[in-house]
Amino acid sequence: MIQEIAGGVCAPKGFRANGVHCGIRKNKIKKDLALIVADKKCATACVYTTNLVKGAPILVTQKNVADGFAQAVIVNSGNANTCNANGMEIAEEMCRLVEEHTGIPHSDVVVASTGVIGQKLSIDPIANGMGELVKGLGDNSTAAAEAIMTTDTVIKEVSFSFELDGKAVRIGAICKGVGMICPNMATMLMFITTDADISPAMLRKAILADVKDSLNMLSVDRDTSTNDTLCIMASGLAGNREIVASGKDFRCFCDALHRVTSTLCRMLAADGEGATKLIECRVSGAKSKKDARLAAKSVINSNLLKAALFGADANWGRVLCALGYSGAKIDVDKIAVAFKSRLGELPVCDSGRGIEFSEETAKKVLSENEIVIDVQLNDGRGTAVAWGCDLTYDYVKINGDYRT
Amino acid sequence: MIQEIAGGVCAPKGFRANGVHCGIRKNKIKKDLALIVADKKCATACVYTTNLVKGAPILVTQKNVADGFAQAVIVNSGNANTCNANGMEIAEEMCRLVEEHTGIPHSDVVVASTGVIGQKLSIDPIANGMGELVKGLGDNSTAAAEAIMTTDTVIKEVSFSFELDGKAVRIGAICKGVGMICPNMATMLMFITTDADISPAMLRKAILADVKDSLNMLSVDRDTSTNDTLCIMASGLAGNREIVASGKDFRCFCDALHRVTSTLCRMLAADGEGATKLIECRVSGAKSKKDARLAAKSVINSNLLKAALFGADANWGRVLCALGYSGAKIDVDKIAVAFKSRLGELPVCDSGRGIEFSEETAKKVLSENEIVIDVQLNDGRGTAVAWGCDLTYDYVKINGDYRT
Numbered sequence: 001m002i003q004e005i006a007g008g009v010c011a012p013k014g015f016r017a018n019g020v021h022c023g024i025r026k027n028k029i030k031k032d033l034a035l036i037v038a039d040k041k042c043a044t045a046c047v048y049t050t051n052l053v054k055g056a057p058i059l060v061t062q063k064n065v066a067d068g069f070a071q072a073v074i075v076n077s078g079n080a081n082t083c084n085a086n087g088m089e090i091a092e093e094m095c096r097l098v099e100e101h102t103g104i105p106h107s108d109v110v111v112a113s114t115g116v117i118g119q120k121l122s123i124d125p126i127a128n129g130m131g132e133l134v135k136g137l138g139d140n141s142t143a144a145a146e147a148i149m150t151t152d153t154v155i156k157e158v159s160f161s162f163e164l165d166g167k168a169v170r171i172g173a174i175c176k177g178v179g180m181i182c183p184n185m186a187t188m189l190m191f192i193t194t195d196a197d198i199s200p201a202m203l204r205k206a207i208l209a210d211v212k213d214s215l216n217m218l219s220v221d222r223d224t225s226t227n228d229t230l231c232i233m234a235s236g237l238a239g240n241r242e243i244v245a246s247g248k249d250f251r252c253f254c255d256a257l258h259r260v261t262s263t264l265c266r267m268l269a270a271d272g273e274g275a276t277k278l279i280e281c282r283v284s285g286a287k288s289k290k291d292a293r294l295a296a297k298s299v300i301n302s303n304l305l306k307a308a309l310f311g312a313d314a315n316w317g318r319v320l321c322a323l324g325y326s327g328a329k330i331d332v333d334k335i336a337v338a339f340k341s342r343l344g345e346l347p348v349c350d351s352g353r354g355i356e357f358s359e360e361t362a363k364k365v366l367s368e369n370e371i372v373i374d375v376q377l378n379d380g381r382g383t384a385v386a387w388g389c390d391l392t393y394d395y396v397k398i399n400g401d402y403r404t
Numbered sequence: 405m406i407q408e409i410a411g412g413v414c415a416p417k418g419f420r421a422n423g424v425h426c427g428i429r430k431n432k433i434k435k436d437l438a439l440i441v442a443d444k445k446c447a448t449a450c451v452y453t454t455n456l457v458k459g460a461p462i463l464v465t466q467k468n469v470a471d472g473f474a475q476a477v478i479v480n481s482g483n484a485n486t487c488n489a490n491g492m493e494i495a496e497e498m499c500r501l502v503e504e505h506t507g508i509p510h511s512d513v514v515v516a517s518t519g520v521i522g523q524k525l526s527i528d529p530i531a532n533g534m535g536e537l538v539k540g541l542g543d544n545s546t547a548a549a550e551a552i553m554t555t556d557t558v559i560k561e562v563s564f565s566f567e568l569d570g571k572a573v574r575i576g577a578i579c580k581g582v583g584m585i586c587p588n589m590a591t592m593l594m595f596i597t598t599d600a601d602i603s604p605a606m607l608r609k610a611i612l613a614d615v616k617d618s619l620n621m622l623s624v625d626r627d628t629s630t631n632d633t634l635c636i637m638a639s640g641l642a643g644n645r646e647i648v649a650s651g652k653d654f655r656c657f658c659d660a661l662h663r664v665t666s667t668l669c670r671m672l673a674a675d676g677e678g679a680t681k682l683i684e685c686r687v688s689g690a691k692s693k694k695d696a697r698l699a700a701k702s703v704i705n706s707n708l709l710k711a712a713l714f715g716a717d718a719n720w721g722r723v724l725c726a727l728g729y730s731g732a733k734i735d736v737d738k739i740a741v742a743f744k745s746r747l748g749e750l751p752v753c754d755s756g757r758g759i760e761f762s763e764e765t766a767k768k769v770l771s772e773n774e775i776v777i778d779v780q781l782n783d784g785r786g787t788a789v790a791w792g793c794d795l796t797y798d799y800v801k802i803n804g805d806y807r808t
Contacts, residue, residue: 053728053736053756083724083736085757117721118758221707222626226725302705303625304803311804317521320487321627324457332457332487353489354455354522393797400715401710 002162002259008141011159011172012195014039014235016136018136019147022129024121031147033129035176036073036191037102037137042233044070045204046110047211047227055080056087057111058229060095064107068200069234071108072098073191075148079121079175081113082226087119093123101134112189112229114150114176145174148189151398156267162256164240164249169196173260175186177220177268190215190230196253197236198243206254207232214261217293220272221395222301232257244340261378262385269387270370274394277309278387282374286382291328293384298326299373300388309371310390314339314362316348319373334378341368406663412545415576416599418443418639422540423551426533427483428525431559435551437533438578440477440595441506441541446637448474449608450514451615453632453721460491461515462633464499468511472604474637475512476502477595479552483525485517490524497527505538516593516633518554518580549578552593555802556580560671566660568644573600575662581624581632581672591789594619594634596664600657601640602647606771610658611636618665621697621790624676625799626705636661666789673791674774676797681713682791685777690786694730697788703777704728704792706750712796713775718743718766720752723777738782745772 009017015038022033044065048058064070074094081087091113095106113121136143145157159172176189198206207230215230236242243249270278281299286292299305302322308315319337323330337349344365347355365371413421419442426437448469452462468474478498485491495517499510508695517525540547549561563576577595602610611634619634640646647653685703690696703709706726712719723741727734741753747771751759771776 051725051728052734053724080721083721083753083757116719118724164506176683208704221726223706223708223722223729226721226728289588302627302758303799304627307803310800315806317484317487320457321455321521324455325627330456349487349522353487354524391800391803395707395799396711396714396795396797396800399711399795401717 002160002256002275004118005159005161005170007139007159007172008157009036009172009174009193010139010141012170012193012235013237014195015193016137017144018133018138018140019143020129020133020136023125028100029240031143032076032078032318033126033133034075034144034147035098035133035137036144036193037104038071038171038233038235040235041069041071041108042235043068043200043203044110044200044231044233045200045207047207047230049226051226053083054227055092055226057081057113059088060091061110061112061229062355064095064109069108070110071104072102073110073231073244074098075189076126077114077148077150079113079115079119080117080226081121082121083118090121090123097127097130101130110231114189117226119395130318141172148174150176151273152271154267154271156264158260158263160259162252162258164196164238164252167238167240169238169240170194171196171256171260173264175264175268186240190264192232194232195235195238196243197238197240198234198253202245202250202267203232203234206250206257210254210257210261213384214258214265217384218265218269219296219297219301220269233270233349259352269389272389273398274392275389276369276392277390278292278370279309279373279389281375281386283375283377284383285377285379287329287380289382289384291330292382294326294328295323295330295375295377296384296386298322299375300386306388306391309366310392312363312366314346314357314366319375320349320352322377331379336376336378338374339365340372340374341365341370343368406660407740409563409565409574410524411543411563411576412549412561413440413565413576413578413595413597413605414545416545416574416597416639417641418543418599419597421548421588422537422542422544423547424533424537424540427529428480433634435547436480437530438479438548438551439502439537439541440548440597441508442475442637442639444620444639445475445512446471446639447472447604447727448514448635448637449604449606449611451611451634457487459486459517459549460791461485461495461517463492465514465516465633466497468499468513473512474514475508476506477514477635478502479516479593480530481518481552481554483517483523484521485525487522488524494525494527498530501534502532505534514635518552518593523793545576545578552578554580555677556675558671558675560668561669562664564660564663566656568600568642568656571642571644573642573644574598575600575660577668579668579672579739594668596636598636599639599642600647601642601644602657604640606647606649606654607636607638608662610654614658614661614665617788618662618669621670621701621788622673623701623705624673669791673793676793677798677802679793680773681794682774683713683777683793684685685779685790687779687781688787689783691733691784693786693788695734696786698732699727699734699779699781700788700790702726704790706715707795710792710795713770716767716770716795718750718752718761718770723779724753724756727779734781735783740780740782742778744776744778745769745774747772
């Protein structure tokens with residue numbers, strides 16, 4: 001049984017965190033530097049953006065976690081440290097500062113940055129902020145979650161407990177990301193901690209499998225970021241038998257992990273830039289899992305459908321249109337579509353053709369802030385879920401003037 | 405030499421056209437039924453959407469032009485005749501009505517529909533409007549162009565003259581399409597006429613090659629429509645030697661054809677739903693033509709960049725981000741980017757890194773209504789041009805409530 005608990009990345013045994021304002025951002029009430037440290041070296045696995053333009057921090061992190069272990073995570077917001085002249089230098093220096101202030105070797109540090117691309121980043125505010133950041137290390141997951149936010153409007157943090165061979169195990173995470181969100185491997189920044197005892201190889205296997213049905217099924221705007229980093233660290237302090245192979249324990253761990261990532265995906269989509277609605281597309285009856293994923297992702301990526309749902313307009317033709325160009329193998333004449341929300345259910349299409357419906361009911365169902373688009377392809381057993389959000393005036397406003 | 409002339413689809417010898425309001429739309433001042441007829445059977449080639457969800461008119465047209473010839477085009481706006489129960493019946497009946505009123509065999513008619521997907525279409529208004537439509541056939545390309553508009557705000561019609569072995573040849577076109585525009589083979593509706601004498605096989609070859617650098621490089625919203633149809637008809641009345649193989653005449657014809665399609669692509673992008681700016685991305689120095697196309701298309705498809713340009717914000721990091729996830733093979737460290745418009749030029753990135761620039765100059769350059777994003781990949785000889793538009797409040801407004 002997986003139970004929600006408090007604590008975020010500090011819920012698992014052996015992790016402390018903090019977040020401060022160090023001055024990368026001009027706004028003094030916005031924290032911009034976060035640190036997570038573990039009491040001991042942790043089995044660690046990371047997944048990064050597939051964008052060919054990669055932030056310098058990703059290159060440094062790849063090197064530092066190549067051995068499957070890490071002990072700290074440092075993250076700044078306000079500047080992506082990408083496509084600038086001194087990116088590698090700054091990322092290396094951030095790791096060195098962690099070593100100087102905590103004693104954790106710089107080669108065991110995960111580093112990440114998020115914000116505007118292509119602007120110089122000075123090490124000075126980070127160096128100046130380290131003292132306060134390290135001094136405040138403790139049960140401060142929320143401060144760390146706040147420090148990694150950019151245009152996010154809510155703090156994104158979860159934690160759960162579950163059991164492995166009779167031992168209580170905890171898993172927690174923080175993340176950020178509301179724009180430039182179209183994961184292709186991983187997206188945005190997400191840091192997961194757990195006190196499960198699990199080998200680096202199995203941790204990597206778990207996270208690579210998980211992203212296919214979590215982060216890779218999330219999209220705010222189809223723009224795959226340059227700095228996406230997902231990192232999971234396992235301290236092993238829960239005392240369970242170490243997971244070194246597939247089996248029941250590994251499945252339990254994967255279930256808990258998916259609970260974390262899928263919960264955060266919903267939070268990320270709901271807080272998509274300018275979003276007023278979380279849109280969840282559930283596809284079933286696809287020829288294959290791959291077809292189901294393609295179909296679900298295509299629907300939540302359609303600008304036309306996203307704008308229609310902002311207007312609570314049951315324009316289901318746009319769902320069929322998006323299914324048709326998704327690349328998934330589908331038999332158009334078998335498609336059934338329904339819109340669902342807490343306020344009701346509205347079947348709109350059966351056998352690829354329209355069903356009469358009440359516009360009044362449609363407006364009611366679609367006026368909710370969580371909309372499910374249920375797509376039955378009736379052509380196999382593949383299923384998938386994708387998350388996105390509506391396209392609104394505020395998305396345009398936020399992104400028409402992001403840098404200033 | 406290719407010269408612009410008046411006349412649209414009626415500029416070439418042997419074509420008459422008209423457009424009327426027949427009552428598919430409630431708004432009586434909006435024409436909704438168009439007809440183009442040729443004096444004789446024309447070599448005809450069509451390209452259609454690759455969306456698996458295809459409008460019924462496309463299925464009927466495919467059958468009717470399978471022999472490479474057609475003599476008339478009938479089009480309605482206000483209803484896409486797609487994903488409804490009686491689609492095939494209605495599309496067949498529209499062709500039959502053309503035969504009844506003009507004597508042109510129904511099997512030589514191209515039929516197309518555009519508008520809302522999934523709503524019943526009655527044949528009655530079309531049947532009632534045929535008399536007036538056929539009676540008014542003449543030099544009325546503009547009326548036909550008006551009748552195929554949906555949310556288009558300007559009439560899209562061009563015509564040019566050029567020479568083939570000393571004979572004056574004309575080519576003209578009308579088209580529509582401002583939303584659900586992301587051609588994949590063809591997009592939207594475009595009807596081209598010419599009096600060039602050219603075989604069906606060479607006409608098909610010309611149009612299939614052309615769309616790769618014209619309609620397939622155009623995107624308003626990445627939504628590939630269900631009803632896209634591009635149709636070109638050649639009456640052969642110009643009196644040139646029939647083009648039956650590649651060579652100088654074929655190249656001349658292809659040049660004139662590209663002048664038509666690229667001019668219309670720019671008009672389509674500039675009139676994209678809610679658009680305030682035409683965005684043209686010119687990529688050069690790519691490893692291959694394919695890489696150049698992928699890169700250019702990715703840039704004009706980025707919601708983030710589109711919103712930034714609406715706000716005249718020189719956020720070039722989003723250009724690099726889009727290049728990075730485009731799928732094109734690129735060497736990030738070689739990329740140079742500049743924004744250009746009638747008001748100046750602004751280099752923003754060299755060797756994959758930012759160049760200092762004046763925000764004042766940036767605002768000035770980007771305040772124009774035609775922006776060129778010049779991308780030099782410095783890695784080969786592949787070039788491509790793609791057209792798109794900015795993402796604005798009005799796009800959201802138009803699509804939040806399209807059906808009502």
